[in-house]
Every structure is written in C-alpha cells, then in structure tokens.
Amino acid sequence: MDIYSGHINKLIEQLSRLPGVGAKSAQRLAFHIINMPQEEVDGLTNAITSAKANVRYCKECFTLTDEEICPICANKARDHSTIMVVEHTRDMAAYEKTGKYNGVYHVLNGLINIQKGILPENLNIQSLVNRINDDIEEVIIATDPTVEGETTALYITKLLDGRTKVTRLAHGIPMGGHLDYTDAHTLLKAFEGRK
C-alpha cells in the first residue's frame, strides 16, 4: 500500500472497516471518491455526519429515528395492542413496505448469540417486557429462522409466557434467510401463517 499517498491509504483503511467491504472494494471506493466532484463528496460527508448526529433510537420501540418517538409509535391510527418483534430497523422497513401490517414494532437490535457473547441483557428485551400490559393483545416474533433467531424467539416466548399471547412468524422465509432480503409476497405469507 506504500505506493499510494498517505491520505489515500487512510481513506482505504477507514472504508475497509465497513461491513462487507474488503480490501479491493475499499480501494475501488477510495479512488471513486477522489474522482467525485467536490460537491458530491461534501454531500456524502454531510449525510454521514448529520445522520450520526441526529439519528437516535425511538424511546418506545428502539427503531432508528430522527424524533424521540418514531412516526409509527406516534401514529394513533396504528394498532398499539399488537407488537411485532424484529431484529433490526431494516427488518421493520421490510414489513412496512408490504403495507399490510398495522401494529407497532419492537426492535431488538441484534439476536442472542452465546458464542459471540451476545446475551439477552445486551439486547432490547427487558424494554419489551416493560411494554407488556393489559392493553397488549399479541406479540409477534419475526426474527429470522436462523439458530440465533430461533434461540431469541424461544427465549422471549418463555419470558412472556402467561403475560400475553405470543406468536411466531411462520416460516415462509427460507432457512438461514434474512428478512430484509425476502420479497413482500413471502413476508405476507409468513405473516398470515403465524402460529
């Protein structure tokens, strides 16, 4: 890497820290950025800085939002008695795209993974328990059908046992598949077949 200037090396190094960006992609991106018009580079850096400064977790459901309470939790027309539990904000976005779910969400921000040291207390699970009261009629667990997704679903189901009705999204989603890559039709079928 010594053939490049120190500034380019620094940029490549930073980019290669991003998930899914290998050394080669980082180089390609770095040279692309260098060749971009100044205003586009400014637009990109401003978007990163202001997103980091202004985006936070919703106090209610823990999705990423610009407000204290996200638009879905703040929407009185939504069914606040049904909570769908998802791994990430992007999974919630996948359900919103179907336009068929009118309840609210709870974003765990990860899944239980003992090997990686991710325990229930590292996730937004206690805050889910705190949301359960007599007004909550159903909690739908919509984590991916992976080992971690099933473990997390089982853990939450046991935790909420006797406190409210808990359903698991049926597996229209392929084993090991990720919710955010699944098309709307599969999601809908999974949603209708929950048990």
Ligand code: ZN
């Ligand atoms: Zn919210």
